[in-house]
Amino acid sequence: MSVNLKPGQGPLDYARRPWIIALFAAVLLFLYAPIASLIVFSFNVDKSGVWHGFTFMNYVKAWHNEQIFYALSNSLTIALISTFFSTILGAMTALTLWRFKFPFKNAYEGFVALPIVVPEICMGISLSMFFSYTGMMGAVRDWVWPLNLINIIFAHIAFSFPFVAVVVRSRLVGFNRQLEEASKDLGATELQTFMNVLVPFMAPALVASALLAFTLSLDDFVITLFTSGPGSVTFPVKIYGMVKRGVDMQINAASTVLIVITLAATLIAMKMQAPEKSGH
């Protein structure tokens, strides 16, 4: 029996069913319209929901707004430092889990993944109390920048290195351990083998997970809110304070800048992580 099927009528042609296409379009509109509107209105001359003319003034004002500028530079500094350390810690954890068998390994695995599943607010509060109780909250307040950010950096490393470990470990699964043996047979030490064989193999996952850690840190609001002090406000915490006082187009301008930074980092990460084209 042969029937002439129009597009969308094939039995498994779900992607071309009109109602699915309509739903897809509606969801994309729902996902992107608010962000698009935020970006468009960052160029509006006033803060109403009506377009009254194009201006760069909001960007200039946000740039000269010392608090916003300070918060943004805090956020970027924290993200850079915590990314560096969480990539190292995460890679080491991934190597431990990938290479060794040891007692209570399953429990250890679950334990390392805990920060991924525990509600952020609980982690933020426990850290806030920990820092207050040990006196670190008060102590760092008078330290010179960027040392006054150290509590937030500690916290960010703690919640982002488990993500790094997951990404790096999934890359390591594809490693052929005979390469390692060959290297050692040829006289390389454990360290030389690690640096010259394993690290180059892990490299794409290291870059991808570093960028993941970077966006996680830049994104974090809840944990940072509880671990920051008056002098160590980050960008999301600053915006939260401003939003509570109402809409301000400087928020839109500064947010647009942050969106561009994060999306660039994300797209690079995805490029790095994408499977290599066949025929290499």
Add this chain to the structure above:
Amino acid sequence: MILDDWKDYKRVFLTLATPGSLWMLLFFIIPMAFLFVLSFSSKAIVDGETSTTAYDYFNTVSNYVAAGGESYLVLLWRAIWTGTIATAICLALAYPLAMAVCFAPSKLRPLLLLLLILPFWINLLIRTYAMYSIFRTTGVVNQTLGIVGLGPYEMLNNSPAVIMGLVYVYLPFMVLPLYSTIEKLDRSFLEASLDLGATQATTFWRVTWPLTLPGVITGIILVFIPCLGTFLTSDILGGPNNWNIGNAIQNQFLEANNWPFGAALSFILMYATFVALIVRALFARRSRGVDA
């Protein structure tokens, strides 16, 4: 793969394992343990006055009793039902979308998937603020309605606004696991079912759905858990009348300054989370579909 026994490479093992373990111990386990202890403690009485800094540890369950009081149960209950509705909407939207991506021409697939998950990378606060600014009474939605003579309507500060915000923020978490299970689904099962005369609906409910159940469960957990602990969405889009347990916890720490009580509320939230995780593990063991 054959794993090395840690005893044969003690030095390497310890070098690799120590930093991460130490970090977890210092900045996760110890703080959490302290929070746990504090949830069973009360403010110390020094010289007849309630101290603001000292506590009597492990002497009471009164915080949990107070948290079980009606006003707080309402907040936990609200978190559970707004989370449930938001998760259900996410599932209803994400399933057909994930199907569409999986059955799209292979060239288009990565792009479609990227479009659905890209917003996840944008700062949560920025996305919530974006929602807030378009739906406020002077926002672009109300202004547009105003042109045709409608409104302005109060679209925020109610629970549908919170649910909409949660769906907006967590939809990508549902799409990803669904995509990865549906992608692994063997299409010949669907073809066989259709060839043997089953309708599309029967095929879906008897074949596709059971086989993709692990992905569905993962998606539900990934969306429901953050919904439970949310406080930003309910704070900005819901306002004080739509607080849930996350807002109550924040309030105890940043304003009311009753840390032991806040600690008890936090641990109630943690227990709820662990129950959700256990449910997931049980389901995962029972269903034998495509692994998520």
